[in-house]
Amino acid sequence: MFGGIGPEGQRRLGQAHVVCLGCGALGSVAANTLARAGIGRLTIVDRDVVEESNLQRQVLFDEDDVRDALPKAVAAERRLRRVNSQIDVRGLVADAHHANIEALIAGADLVIDGADNFETRFLLNDACVKHGIPWIYGACIGSYGLSMVVIPGETPCLRCVVEGAPPPGLTPTCDTSGVIGPVVNMIASIQCAEALKLLTGQAHLVNRDMVTVDVWDARVQRMKVHALRDLGACPCCSHRRFEHLAAEHASQTTTLCGRNSVQISFPDDHTIDFDAVSARLAAVGRVQRNAFLLRCAIDTYDVTVFRDGRAIVEGTREPSVARSVYAKYIGI
Ligand SMILES: [Zn+2]
Numbered sequence: 533m534f535g536g537i538g539p540e541g542q543r544r545l546g547q548a549h550v551v552c553l554g555c556g557a558l559g560s561v562a563a564n565t566l567a568r569a570g571i572g573r574l575t576i577v578d579r580d581v582v583e584e585s586n587l588q589r590q591v592l593f594d595e596d597d598v599r600d601a602l603p604k605a606v607a608a609e610r611r612l613r614r615v616n617s618q619i620d621v622r623g624l625v626a627d628a629h630h631a632n633i634e635a636l637i638a639g640a641d642l643v644i645d646g647a648d649n650f651e652t653r654f655l656l657n658d659a660c661v662k663h664g665i666p667w668i669y670g671a672c673i674g675s676y677g678l679s680m681v682v683i684p685g686e687t688p689c690l691r692c693v694v695e696g697a698p699p700p701g702l703t704p705t706c707d708t709s710g711v712i713g714p715v716v717n718m719i720a721s722i723q724c725a726e727a728l729k730l731l732t733g734q735a736h737l738v739n740r741d742m743v744t745v746d747v748w749d750a751r752v753q754r755m756k757v758h759a760l761r762d763l764g765a766c767p768c769c770s771h772r773r774f775e776h777l778a779a780e781h782a783s784q785t786t787t788l789c790g791r792n793s794v795q796i797s798f799p800d801d802h803t804i805d806f807d808a809v810s811a812r813l814a815a816v817g818r819v820q821r822n823a824f825l826l827r828c829a830i831d832t833y834d835v836t837v838f839r840d841g842r843a844i845v846e847g848t849r850e851p852s853v854a855r856s857v858y859a860k861y862i863g864i
Pocket residue numbers: 688689690691692693766767768769770
């Protein structure tokens with residue numbers, strides 16, 4: 533009925549394939565909205581398991597999913613199949629990394645960013661620019677969030693706007709600083725509105741500015757970013773050097789034999805700000821520190837972080853679990 537979409541637009545939505553990379557807060561609102569909009573094929577990729585603290589903002593999940601310790605991708609698929617039986621919904625329990633990201637997004641008409649860390653976003657940016665797939669950046673923290681559409685070849689990519697991922701431990705995370713549901717719903721809704729335009733063949737209507745929202749201050753702003761693409765200096769979209777796909781900046785994980793631990797390290801030089809990280813971690817567990825390392829017990833894990841960002845996550849042998857703990861509590 534909506535003039536901007538109409539019967540022809542609805543038919544196109546039914547033929548579209550969207551990948552939601554990450555199904556936490558933004559991903560679950562977006563997947564929910566897109567499934568109800570009749571997107572023909574929806575692939576939901578996530579590495580995590582539903583936890584009680586997720587329920588405040590991750591609208592696809594409930595207490596049964598927490599009790600059953602369901603992977604988010606599985607819980608999301610089950611829920612959305614009940615919401616709309618006429619579409620094809622697939623949940624993939626997977627940790628996106630440089631070796632599998634291209635396969636995960638292959639054949640997609642569009643990717644929604646529901647990632648909880650910069651490393652994954654830069655990887656997604658490389659893969660989407662390389663294969664000419666539009667993707668919609670989204671991120672939230674506290675009451676603040678932002679979104680930007682990347683149409684390869686037309687608009688600035690993430691690397692045009694942000695040079696690189698911030699060093700580990702620099703940025704607050706939702707799991708240490710909190711995020712409120714209203715901003716998640718707003719940002720995911722903005723992502724979905726732009727997705728509906730793109731998927732109905734109306735790229736000319738897409739907002740090409742970066743949108744920022746602070747729901748606590750009721751402030752919405754648009755930032756012009758288009759000129760950044762014209763500088764021609766972007767390694768990714770100007771020079772087609774896909775450094776993240778080549779894993780040049782990627783964290784490395786090693787399972788430590790016989791110790792029920794995984795080590796995470798970074799190839800680039802970093803110096804962790806122990807004051808900032810320990811202040812944030814104090815909200816989730818008891819922090820011990822000396823000049824060389826910082827240690828915190830979080831849920832069933834013991835996390836030890838060294839000055840250079842290297843960390844040992846004790847309590848798992850699974851690299852994807854350790855990477856998730858790092859992204860949630862230290863921040864990459
Ligand atoms: Zn670029």
